[in-house]
Amino acid sequence: SHVAMGRDFCGMRVNRAAVLYVAAEAAKGVLNRANPHLGQTAAQATAFEVLDMAVDLSNPQVVKRLAGDAAAFRDFYGCEDLLIIFDTLNLCMGDGDENSSRDTSRVLGNAIQLAKTTNAHVLIVHHVGASEASRPRGSTALTCNVDTGMTLHKADDNQPEGTVFIRVHKQREGAKPS
Numbered sequence: 079s080h081v082a083m084g085r086d087f088c089g090m091r092v093n094r095a096a097v098l099y100v101a102a103e104a105a106k107g108v109l110n111r112a113n114p115h116l117g118q119t120a121a122q123a124t125a126f127e128v129l130d131m132a133v134d135l136s137n138p139q140v141v142k143r144l145a146g147d148a149a150a151f152r153d154f155y156g157c158e159d160l161l162i163i164f165d166t167l168n169l170c171m172g173d174g175d176e177n178s179s180r181d182t183s184r185v186l187g188n189a190i191q192l193a194k195t196t197n198a199h200v201l202i203v204h205h206v207g208a209s210e211a212s213r214p215r216g217s218t219a220l221t222c223n224v225d226t227g228m229t230l231h232k233a234d235d236n237q238p239e240g241t242v243f244i245r246v247h248k249q250r251e252g253a254k255p256s
Contacts, residue, residue, distance in 0.1 A: 125155035176216030
């Protein structure tokens with residue numbers, strides 16, 4: 079919601095962008111978390127849209143149609159930038175297998191193509207493994223073929239309620255934050 083409104087977040091400057099949130103999992107929860115920040119009237123006029131469905135990132139034709147729709151959405155709201163979020167990867171892989179390097183690489187390749195054709199930032203939400211919380215579960219392509227990899231960790235009890243820590247474990251270009 080902060081990105082869609084261009085509202086600074088935690089003292090950091092935020093550039094306004096159209097936000098297309100593909101909520102293949104828990105769309106109502108996404109809206110419940112976003113709407114208090116958007117406000118009632120702002121929610122109607124803000125470039126923030128939640129799609130309550132999975133989008134098959136393994137299918138190039140589906141990705142091509144989404145690219146056209148996403149660009150039209152961005153342009154409708156007069157935004158230069160676009161953020162497309164897929165939540166979660168597993169539900170947006172069609173019949174692909176997250177453990178298969180071939181399937182995962184195809185999905186990531188289509189996500190890269192989507193980013194290039196729409197000049198968007200594509201953010202993919204995924205889960206960590208049950209026994210290995212330091213990396214994404216499934217194929218190592220999820221670690222190798224992304225520009226930025228981050229994991230969220232619940233804060234300890236000394237932090238305010240709802241606080242999470244972000245650990246950046248991969249940053250392809252630019253300095254890796256500490």
